[in-house]
Amino acid sequence: MRFQRKVAVLSEGCAANFGDGEEIGERFAREGFSVQFEMPSETPDAIVLNACTVKGITSATKLAKKIRSQFANVPVWVTGCATDDLKRALLKLFPDFCFGPKDAHKNEAAFQEFTNKLSFKKSEVLEVPDLTSHAGIGIVNIEEGCLDSCTYCSTHLVKGTLRSATPESILRRVQRKVESGAKEIFLTGQDTSCYGFDIKTNLAELLQQVIVHVPGDYKIRLGMGNPRHALRYLDALLDTFEDEHLYKFVHIPVQSGSDKILKAMNRRHTHKEYLQIAEAFKTHFPHMTLGTDIIVAFPGETREDFEESVKLVKETRPSICNITRFVPREGTPAFALKNEVLKEERYARSAELSQIFQQIALENNRSFIGKEERVTVEKAGQRAGTTIARDEAYRPVALQGNYPVGESLYVRIRDAETFALIAEPIQ
Numbered sequence: 001m002r003f004q005r006k007v008a009v010l011s012e013g014c015a016a017n018f019g020d021g022e023e024i025g026e027r028f029a030r031e032g033f034s035v036q037f038e039m040p041s042e043t044p045d046a047i048v049l050n051a052c053t054v055k056g057i058t059s060a061t062k063l064a065k066k067i068r069s070q071f072a073n074v075p076v077w078v079t080g081c082a083t084d085d086l087k088r089a090l091l092k093l094f095p096d097f098c099f100g101p102k103d104a105h106k107n108e109a110a111f112q113e114f115t116n117k118l119s120f121k122k123s124e125v126l127e128v129p130d131l132t133s134h135a136g137i138g139i140v141n142i143e144e145g146c147l148d149s150c151t152y153c154s155t156h157l158v159k160g161t162l163r164s165a166t167p168e169s170i171l172r173r174v175q176r177k178v179e180s181g182a183k184e185i186f187l188t189g190q191d192t193s194c195y196g197f198d199i200k201t202n203l204a205e206l207l208q209q210v211i212v213h214v215p216g217d218y219k220i221r222l223g224m225g226n227p228r229h230a231l232r233y234l235d236a237l238l239d240t241f242e243d244e245h246l247y248k249f250v251h252i253p254v255q256s257g258s259d260k261i262l263k264a265m266n267r268r269h270t271h272k273e274y275l276q277i278a279e280a281f282k283t284h285f286p287h288m289t290l291g292t293d294i295i296v297a298f299p300g301e302t303r304e305d306f307e308e309s310v311k312l313v314k315e316t317r318p319s320i321c322n323i324t325r326f327v328p329r330e331g332t333p334a335f336a337l338k339n340e341v342l343k344e345e346r347y348a349r350s351a352e353l354s355q356i357f358q359q360i361a362l363e364n365n366r367s368f369i370g371k372e373e374r375v376t377v378e379k380a381g382q383r384a385g386t387t388i389a390r391d392e393a394y395r396p397v398a399l400q401g402n403y404p405v406g407e408s409l410y411v412r413i414r415d416a417e418t419f420a421l422i423a424e425p426i427q
Helices: 015-029 058-070 084-093 108-116 155-159 167-179 203-213 227-240 259-265 271-284 303-316 343-366
Strands: 005-011 033-036 046-051 076-080 137-141 184-188 219-222 249-251 289-296 320-325 372-380 386-390 396-400 408-416 421-425
Touching (some): 005 015, 015 033, 015 076, 015 137, 058 076, 058 084, 076 084, 137 167, 167 203, 203 219, 219 249, 271 289, 289 303, 289 343, 320 343, 343 408, 372 396
Parallel strands (some): 005 033, 005 046, 046 076, 137 184, 184 219, 249 289, 289 320
Antiparallel strands (some): 372 386
């Protein structure tokens, strides 16, 4: 295969956005482009900025500035969760930027409009393999959009309402990822819990089909899902998680421990419903990893409301907790809310909850010291000469030495940090 042009697809944010980025790359590859998923060292013919704005536009704007500082004249196509405020900011800085729709890789007219600007000679491409932005990991987007309208969220303004991929298309993509050597399959989307509601199925049924129809030595990591939807098929989901193909890991964003604040957020679940799901999983899988998200200092949050979030974290003891100070996003109902929490108090509450959570996470990890378990190598560690693997509950396990991605090892946990176990291979 001889490529005529090169494109860099730069994604940020959640796994779902990286999954979209891979599909964007595959779409370019079908036109004969060579694709890479990191900032290029040599000038490419085009760059796709697959943006994330869930926490504001700062990250995407910073990435855009970096792109333009290194490649002054390369055509840039912005897609992903590109909100109107991001578009305005980028057009002010870089009027030559092009903007694609949120589903750029699926919108043929938009894709052709952009590639026509590149004036490249198309070549015949007989076969395009699945592309991956993370070695050994297959990201498969199972749905886009959601069935909620949380008052603070800008993502649903871009992604819209739920659109589930068919089980058949998901099975084909998982199969290809496994055949290409993926040892971890990320099933992801904006809200995996409501998968299938628009096509008369659900997440538990999808997982069962994947397990039955896609054999192989791989693990499934399930992406974020909102609590209220999972309650509709919780028993079936718990049964499915018994299978060894499933990482014993769930990410259920609660956002607040106060029902008053949850109502103001239009979350449409209560803290007790979140607690019900967390307790059910922990009862079935005592050594599982529970992840959640909490927004502190939402408009109107009193000290008592904040204490309810603290209480919930202490009660459920998550090992992952994404704590975010409320940021008003243009176009959302919460943007106009009054009764803001004072800046000093916002930072104080965030720091307090982070300290409490980190102590819990450290205690959770220390409980595994001395245990022996099987892990799968995921990637090189940030520290030179180290490797990161994952255990059965998707906990990160740090190893000294270099090991091939996908290799299976038996290790003994000898120490623990807040966000990782420290292990050594058993000879």
